Amino acid sequence: MRRMIGLLALLLLALPAGGRAEASPQGKRILVLATSNSNPYIGAWTSTFARLATAAGMQVTNLSANYDAAVQSQQLDDGLAQKYDMIVLCYVNDQAVVPALTRAKAAGIPIILFATPMEKEREDLWTSYIGTENADLGRLAGEELVKGLAAEGKTSAKVVAVTGSTQQINVKARMDAFKAVLAQHPGIALVDTEDGKWNTAVSEKVTGQLLVRFSGQGGIDGIFDMADNQATGSINAVESAGVPLGVANKGIVVVGSNCMKDGIVHIRSGEQYGTATQIPTEEATFAAKRVTAYFNGDKLKKYEIIPVYGITKDNVDQFAAGCSY
Amino acid sequence: MTFGNAVQRLFAPSARPFTIVVGTIIVLGLFDRGTGYFFSIGTVFSVMQLFATLGLVALGLGLSMLIREFDLSVSGMVGLAGCIAVLTGASNPWLGAALGVAAGLLGGLIQGLIMTRLNLSSVGVTLGGLLTMQGLTYVLTDNQTISYPKIAVPLGLNAPLAGLFSLRSVVALAVFAIAALAMRYTRLGRDVIATGSDRRASRIAGLNTDRVVISVFAASGGSSALAGVLLSYSLGAASPVALSDVLAPAAAAAIVGGVSVIGGRGSPMGIAAGVLTLCILSSGLSAIGVAPYVHDLVTGAILLVIAILDAPDLAQRITTWQFDRAERQRNALKGASS
Numbered sequence: 280m281r282r283m284i285g286l287l288a289l290l291l292l293a294l295p296a297g298g299r300a301e302a303s304p305q306g307k308r309i310l311v312l313a314t315s316n317s318n319p320y321i322g323a324w325t326s327t328f329a330r331l332a333t334a335a336g337m338q339v340t341n342l343s344a345n346y347d348a349a350v351q352s353q354q355l356d357d358g359l360a361q362k363y364d365m366i367v368l369c370y371v372n373d374q375a376v377v378p379a380l381t382r383a384k385a386a387g388i389p390i391i392l393f394a395t396p397m398e399k400e401r402e403d404l405w406t407s408y409i410g411t412e413n414a415d416l417g418r419l420a421g422e423e424l425v426k427g428l429a430a431e432g433k434t435s436a437k438v439v440a441v442t443g444s445t446q447q448i449n450v451k452a453r454m455d456a457f458k459a460v461l462a463q464h465p466g467i468a469l470v471d472t473e474d475g476k477w478n479t480a481v482s483e484k485v486t487g488q489l490l491v492r493f494s495g496q497g498g499i500d501g502i503f504d505m506a507d508n509q510a511t512g513s514i515n516a517v518e519s520a521g522v523p524l525g526v527a528n529k530g531i532v533v534v535g536s537n538c539m540k541d542g543i544v545h546i547r548s549g550e551q552y553g554t555a556t557q558i559p560t561e562e563a564t565f566a567a568k569r570v571t572a573y574f575n576g577d578k579l580k581k582y583e584i585i586p587v588y589g590i591t592k593d594n595v596d597q598f599a600a601g602c603s604y
Numbered sequence: 605m606t607f608g609n610a611v612q613r614l615f616a617p618s619a620r621p622f623t624i625v626v627g628t629i630i631v632l633g634l635f636d637r638g639t640g641y642f643f644s645i646g647t648v649f650s651v652m653q654l655f656a657t658l659g660l661v662a663l664g665l666g667l668s669m670l671i672r673e674f675d676l677s678v679s680g681m682v683g684l685a686g687c688i689a690v691l692t693g694a695s696n697p698w699l700g701a702a703l704g705v706a707a708g709l710l711g712g713l714i715q716g717l718i719m720t721r722l723n724l725s726s727v728g729v730t731l732g733g734l735l736t737m738q739g740l741t742y743v744l745t746d747n748q749t750i751s752y753p754k755i756a757v758p759l760g761l762n763a764p765l766a767g768l769f770s771l772r773s774v775v776a777l778a779v780f781a782i783a784a785l786a787m788r789y790t791r792l793g794r795d796v797i798a799t800g801s802d803r804r805a806s807r808i809a810g811l812n813t814d815r816v817v818i819s820v821f822a823a824s825g826g827s828s829a830l831a832g833v834l835l836s837y838s839l840g841a842a843s844p845v846a847l848s849d850v851l852a853p854a855a856a857a858a859i860v861g862g863v864s865v866i867g868g869r870g871s872p873m874g875i876a877a878g879v880l881t882l883c884i885l886s887s888g889l890s891a892i893g894v895a896p897y898v899h900d901l902v903t904g905a906i907l908l909v910i911a912i913l914d915a916p917d918l919a920q921r922i923t924t925w926q927f928d929r930a931e932r933q934r935n936a937l938k939g940a941s942s
Contacts, residue, residue, distance in 0.1 A: 340893050349657055349848030352839055356653060356762075357890055360646025374751040374841035378758035446749045446843060474747075 304574035305336040310358040311367045312351060314394075316343040318477060319508060320537050321369060323604045324393060324559035328367065331567035337574075346444075348375035355379035359386045365570065369394040373401075373448050380404040389573070393566060395449035396582065407579035409566040411557050411587045416536050417453030419589040421460025423553035424501050425467065426591075427532035430552075435466030436500035439489050441475040441482045441513055443505045450505065453536070457503060467501075475509045482512030490520045498522065501532040507542030507554050507602075510535035514550050525549040538590055538602035546595050553591040558601045561585065615913065617869060621862045621877035624906065628881050632888040641891040645767050650891075652773035653762070654883035656838075658857060659776045659876065660831035661850045663783060664824035666858035666875040671800040671820050672867025673726035677715060678828040679851040680737030681708050685829035686836030686847065687744045690752045693837075697757050701833045708829020709822050711737065716818035726821075742844045750842040758840040772834045779827065783872035796820060801868030856907055857882050864914065881906070 309332055316322045329339040340363075344351035348371045356379055358366050366383065368390055370376040381404060383390055389406040396408035428436050440457065443450045454472065461467050471489060475482035482504060493499050502517075504510035510533050514524065523530025527549050535542045535554040545551035562585055573579050590598050614623045636642035661678050668675035685704035693700015715733050719726055752758070761772045769777075787793035798806045799816045807813050831850070836842045861878020863870030882903060889899050 342890060345849070346845075347848050348839060348841070348843065349835055353650065353654060353657075353887075354890065357646070357650045357887060360644070360650060361641060361891060372749055372839075372841060372843060372847070374749045375839035375843065375847055377751075378755065378762065378838065378840045381755065381759060382762070445747065446845070 304571050307337045307364040307574055308361075309337050309339045309365050309367060309570070310354075310361075310363040311339060311341040312354050312358070313341065313343050313369050314351075314371050315345050316341070317345075319539060319604075320506065320557070320559050321394065324369075324563045327560045327563035328393075328567050331564060332570060335567065335571045337570075344371050346371055348372040352376060352379045355383060359383055359388060363388060364574075365389045365391060367391045367393060367566070367570070368405075370397075372446055373397055377401065377404065391566070391570065391579075393562065395447055398448060402581060407569070407581060407583055409569055409579075409583040409585075410562055411585050412582075413449040413452040414456040415587045416555050416557060417456030418460055419555040419587065420453070420503050420505075420534050420536050420553075421457040423534045423555075423589055423591060424503055424532060425460065425464055427526055427534065427552035428467065428501055430526045431500075431529050431532065433500060434464070435468075437468055437470045437493065437497070438501035438503065439470060439486075439493075439499055440472040440503040441485055441489075441505065441509055442472060443475065443477040443509075445474045453505060470499075475504065475512070477506055477509065479508045479512040482509035483516045484512075486513040486516035487520065490516060490522060499531055501534070504533065504535045506537040507535040507539035507545075507551075508537075510545065510551050510554070511541045514545060518550075526552060538598060540603040542590075543595060543599045543602050546590065546592055549592070553589055554602075555590060556588045556598055556601070558598075558604065560604045561601060617862055617864075617914075618871075618874070620910075620913070621860060621874040621881070624860060625877045625881045625884065628884050628888070632884065632892065635894075636888075636892050639892070641893075642888050644891070647887050647891045648768050649764055649770070650887040651880065651883045652769050654886055655876075655879055656770070656773040656776040657831065657835055657848060658850060658853055658883065659879045660779060660827045660834075662854040662857035662861070662875050662879045663780060663872060664827035664831075665851075665854045666861060666863045666870060666872075666878075667783075667796070667820050667827075668726065668824050669858055669863045669865060670796055670867060670870050671817060672803070673719075673817065673820070674730070675712075675715075675821060675824045675828075676727060676730040676851070677711065677733035677737060678824060678854060679846060679849070680734040680741070681711055681825055681828040682832035682835065682848070682850055683741045683843070683846050684708075684711075684737040684744075685832035687741050687750065687842040687844075689833040690750050690836050690842035691744060694753055697754065697837065701830075701837070704833040704836075705826055705829045708825040708827070708832070710825070711829075712822040712825020713818060715825070716821035719821070720814035720817050745842060745844040747844045749844075752837065752840040752842070755840060758838050761834065761838045772838055775830075775834060779830065780872050780876045783823075783827075784876075787872055792816070792819065797868055799867075853882055853903075856903055859910060860906060 311325050313321045313325050316325055325341050329341050332339045342354050351371045359382060366388055384404055392405050392408040393410050461469055473485040475485050502513050504513050513533055517524045517531050533551045535551055537557040538554045542551060542554040565585055569579060569583055632642050665675055665678050685708050688707050689700035689704035692703050715729050719729050762770045795811055795816045798811060799813045803813050835847055839847055857878040858875055860881050862874035885902055886899050
């Protein structure tokens with residue numbers, strides 16, 4: 280017991296107070312907190328932002344929570360304690376992050392969200408969301424899936440969705456918009472939605488299970504994967520099962536989103552019908568510009584929205600370079 | 605006392621956890637290079653917050669390791685108890701906390717009974733317990749994150765006390781103090797060590813080792829459940845997926861804290877020192893801007909060193925190696941002179 284008291288006393292030694300940086304972009308300390316830098320989209324976003332913000336004279340620290348909500352909450356609290364000038368955040372869990380954001384608000388530290396905003400009733404907890412409109416991504420996926428099925432001459436079809444982590448509200452926003460498109464086509468039914476956790480291997484496994492489950496009911500006609508790496512997983516599962524794939528084969532129509540290099544390759548080969556732009560390097564570039572402008576005295580809008588575009592075989596060349604990050 | 609003796613005393617199993625934690629503070633302090641990011645009140649608060657999350661799980665797991673068992677279900681218990689607390693404590697947080705901890709005690713008790721009555725290994729039984737608890741958590745939450753409606757509870761639990769602690773970390777420290785006193789001054793504490801050192805001999809000597817095993821697993825369940833309740837309340841949420849990955853860090857903390865994987869050696873204060881080491885590494889390395897993957901590398905290196913130091917016949921091997929080397933040198937000299 281005495282040893283423990285001694286250890287605590289040692290921790291208390293020499294505790295100087297930290298200080299805020301001067302009011303200019305130069306030397307501003309930015310903490311970037313990500314769900315997981317191993318995710319291709321997140322990794323490209325954070326590294327691009329760090330590079331550009333550093334070039335603009337800011338000091339960037341990037342931490343990954345590896346999808347651990349408690350770790351991220353702790354990282355946020357650490358950021359507050361170390362008096363960062365701004366925290367740029369892609370949260371793990373929209374509920375578990377609320378207490379830490381409440382403390383950030385009390386401390387007066389601006390919070391920039393990327394990749395996904397929070398619910399409207401939490402708008403007071405963050406300064407700005409810089410990114411794409413998730414509902415647009417869901418809408419584009421729905422429209423592309425309907426077009427792909429129509430190209431096969433199908434007006435009635437069974438489709439499934441393999442989503443990102445279902446706890447995130449961007450996933451809910453995309454699904455709501457996707458369902459709204461399908462609602463305009465009564466013959467096309469969303470028969471199941473599974474959590475692919477933004478992960479290629481999980482998506483492959485889930486798709487394999489869906490193929491087996493619906494094989495006795497005429498099979499699946501279309502798959503909406505919420506990111507192109509997940510679409511890769513689904514395509515692998517369909518090909519492994521020996522089920523026809525792509526419009527040319529009158530097989531399963533796969534659409535993705537968050538365009539990635541794999542998606543571009545699959546669209547060109549006809550294995551994937553379409554995807555949509557959510558290009559992390561472009562988003563991070565825009566975010567770095569807006570953050571620099573903020574420290575130069577500009578006001579940030581609550582939603583700094585970057586437009587998104589659908590990508591199919593017809594216009595894939597236009598977006599191939601941007602999506603191959 | 606010679607320098608060699610001093611080093612030997614510092615790295616003796618009972619003192620080693622405290623030596624490591626002090627060494628960690630000194631090394632990180634040197635790396636801080638006077639920036640003040642490491643030696644700050646904020647870092648101490650952060651360390652204690654991490655301690656509150658990890659400490660109670662490490663305590664539960666460490667107690668099971670003391671009796672030469674391994675409670676794999678601790679991480680499942682954290683998630684399940686947190687969900688029970690959030691779901692049942694919306695109007696009264698105390699009720700939710702009580703039910704969460706009760707679930708932990710009951711879960712540990714049942715696992716202990718299964719192990720002792722059916723003479724089964726703790727790894728198999730607690731692995732089953734872990735999966736069952738994860739499944740129950742999915743059912744209870746309907747695979748959705750559940751928000752805790754009283755924001756005052758997370759804010760109150762995490763509000764700084766004297767700038768260094770929070771209610772959550774004070775509770776964790778208090779549980780460690782109680783466990784330390786119980787291990788040192790009660791018969792149960794001595795029975796735990798005896799059971800872990802040699803269960804068969806303890807049984808022959810008249811000790812009811814089954815009761816000790818059941819008690820330890822109930823305590824482990826209760827401690828982990830309390831960690832889960834505090835974590836879910838402090839994050840204001842319960843989730844079907846774990847809010848925190850605690851099993852591997854808790855095992856690492858227990859080992860760094862001097863708990864022997866072959867049982868019979870360790871103490872709650874040692875476990876606390878092990879947890880503090882990991883928390884200081886995590887918060888300290890973040891504070892001085894080191895990439896997160898380095899945390900795992902450093903923790904892994906410390907565990908490797910401890911594993912080598914803990915090798916049962918290490919001293920004998922070193923002596924043999926020294927003897928062989930001297931013998932070779934003598935033979936070489938003989939060969940040269942002849």
